[in-house]
Amino acid sequence: MRRTFYFLLLGFGLAGGTTDTPAGALSLSEWQRELAAKPQGDGTRGGTLYAEHGCAGCHGPEGMADNRQWPVLARQRPLYLYKMLLDYQAERMAGPDAAIMASVVRELNRQDLADLAEWLGALPRPQAAEVPEPAILRGDRKRLIPPCSACHGAHGQGWDLQPALRGQNRDYLIRTLQRFKKGERSNDVNAGMSQFAAKLTDEEIRALAEYYGR
The missing domain is CATH 1.10.760.10 (Cytochrome c-like domain)
Incomplete structure (x- = not known):
């Protein structure tokens, strides 16, 4: 539902404003266990979830955010996306944007998160600017x-x-x-x-x- 996204921008109501004290990061071994238990993602269903939850409002219809303050999600690794969604869900991130994301993903289950990650990971890769290596x-x-x-x-x-x-x-x-x-x-x-x-x-x-x- 796209109204979810606009409601969050207006008040962060479901998240209580901001996530000021994030939970501690997981260790590598803890993440390995989490990712080993990840469900197989369904990209088709993930695209439907992306549309239903108004994700395009910040990240663009194809995971290419027009607002340069928001991340591009297209072609990210599905496991990394899954990790980040779990981090937001567990409130391991701080700040107003983390509050938005925590509210969006709070009611999603592990299968939903895997489906979203699968769909985003299959989108066309964005192009970078051609500049000399620093x-x-x-x-x-x-x-x-x-x-x-x-x-x-x-x-x-x-x-x-x-x-x-x-x-x-x-x-x-x-x-x-x-x-x-x-x-x-x-x-x-x-x-x-x-x-x-x-x-x-x-x-x-x-x-x-x-x-x-x-």
Whole structure:
């Protein structure tokens, strides 16, 4: 029902405003158990759920958010999407946007989440801007910063628990990296992104967002 989305934007009523104190992140072994129990997703049903719950209002009809503050979901890894939906459902994320998402997914079951993830993961991959590689992409040994490819793949395609970065919205990438850097987001496995982002300068964050983003 599309009215669900508009109601949430007006008041965050079901979420109580914001999620200020998120639940703790799960460990890698805990996530492995969660993902091993994931139901097989039904992409056709997932597309129906996406439409019924008004997801296109923020993320676009094909998972390509026009508002650059919201994430592109198209072609993300289904396991990563499933993880994120579980994180929102368990209130492991903080902030007003997390409150919106927690309210949207609160009443969905594991099969619903798997179906949504399956549909989004099969959508066409977004295109990234063609810009030169920033030096920080390869990491910095002196500051113990690993290359981005170590977790997100040589082409930013992501892995099961790490998101695809290529073609993501630039403003969303900047905002997300800044949240990790400031300790405002902490749902990352083993605090990997938090440790990485804490060592980046604001200029390096912008450079990475320009390289991977659209």
